[in-house]
Amino acid sequence: AQTVTQSQPEMSVQEAETVTLSCTYDTSENNYYLFWYKQPPSRQMILVIRQEAYKQQNATENRFSVNFQKAAKSFSLKISDSQLGDTAMYFCALKKSSGDKLTFGTGTRLAVRP
Amino acid sequence: AAGVIQSPRHLIKEKRETATLKCYPIPRHDTVYWYQQGPGQDPQFLISFYEKMQSDKGSIPDRFSAQQFSDYHSELNMSSLELGDSALYFCASSNGLAGNTDTQYFGPGTRLTVL
Numbered sequence: 001a002q003t004v005t006q007s008q009p010e011m012s013v014q015e016a017e018t019v020t021l022s023c024t025y026d027t028s029e030n031n032y033y034l035f036w037y038k039q040p041p042s043r044q045m046i047l048v049i050r051q052e053a054y055k056q057q058n059a060t061e062n063r064f065s066v067n068f069q070k071a072a073k074s075f076s077l078k079i080s081d082s083q084l085g086d087t088a089m090y091f092c093a094l095k096k097s098s099g100d101k102l103t104f105g106t107g108t109r110l111a112v113r114p
Numbered sequence: 115a116a117g118v119i120q121s122p123r124h125l126i127k128e129k130r131e132t133a134t135l136k137c138y139p140i141p142r143h144d145t146v147y148w149y150q151q152g153p154g155q156d157p158q159f160l161i162s163f164y165e166k167m168q169s170d171k172g173s174i175p176d177r178f179s180a181q182q183f184s185d186y187h188s189e190l191n192m193s194s195l196e197l198g199d200s201a202l203y204f205c206a207s208s209n210g211l212a213g214n215t216d217t218q219y220f221g222p223g224t225r226l227t228v229l
Contacts, residue, residue: 033216035217037220042222043202043222043223043225044220044222044223045157045204045206045220045223046220047217047219047220050217091156091157095216095218097216099145099162099164099169099170099208099216100170100216101147101159101162101170101172102147102149102157102159102206102218103159104156104157104158105156106155106156107156
C-alpha cells in the first residue's frame with residue numbers, strides 16, 4: 001500500500017514572501033508520479049504541479065516549484081511571491097502508474113496574510 | 115479549454131432515497147475516476163473506468179454502483195442513502211495516451227446532502 005503524509009495541518013505566510021509545504025510518501029514502486037493539488041474555498045481541485053519520479057530535475061511552474069528527494073521520499077512545494085489567491089488547502093498526491101488512482105495526503109491549509 | 119463537467123452541482127436527498135451523479139470527461143479522455151471527499155477530509159478513491167470497463171475499485175459501498183457509457187460519460191448511482199454519504203463527490207478524467215504523466219483533471223464536484 002502507498003501512503004502520503006503531510007505533517008503541517010496549517011501554515012501562514014505574508015503576502016509576497018516564500019513558503020514551503022512538506023510532503024513525504026511511501027511506495028514500493030520504482031516509477032510513480034507525484035502531484036500537488038490546490039483546493040480553494042470554492043472546493044474545486046486544481047492541479048498545481050506534477051513530477052515524474054524517473055526525472056531527476058525538479059518541476060517548476062511559474063511561482064511554484066518542488067524539491068523532489070527520491071531517496072528520502074520527500075516532495076515539498078515551494079510557493080514564491082505568495083499572493084492572496086494562493087490561500088487554499090494544498091494536497092500532495094501519489095499515483096503508481098498510468099491509469100492508477102490518486103492517494104492523497106491529509107492536506108495543508110495555507111493562509112496568505114495581506 | 116474544455117473541462118470535466120459534473121451534474122448536478124448540488125443535490126439534497128432524504129435517507130433511504132437514491133441519487134445519480136453524472137460526469138462528462140474532457141473530450142478524448144479515456145479514463146474516469148470517482149472520489150468522495152467528506153467534510154474536512156482528503157478525497158478518497160471510489161472507482162475508475164478505462165474505455166468503458168471498470169479498471170479499479172476502492173472503498174465504494176455495495177450500495178453504490180457506477181458505469182461508463184459509450185460516449186465516455188459516467189454515472190455514479192447511490193441507493194439507500196445514509197447520513198454519512200453526505201460529501202463532495204468528484205469526478206476526474208485523464209488521457210492514458212498522453213505520455214506517462216496521465217494527469218487527472220477534476221470536475222467541480224457534486225455536493226450531496228442527505229437529510
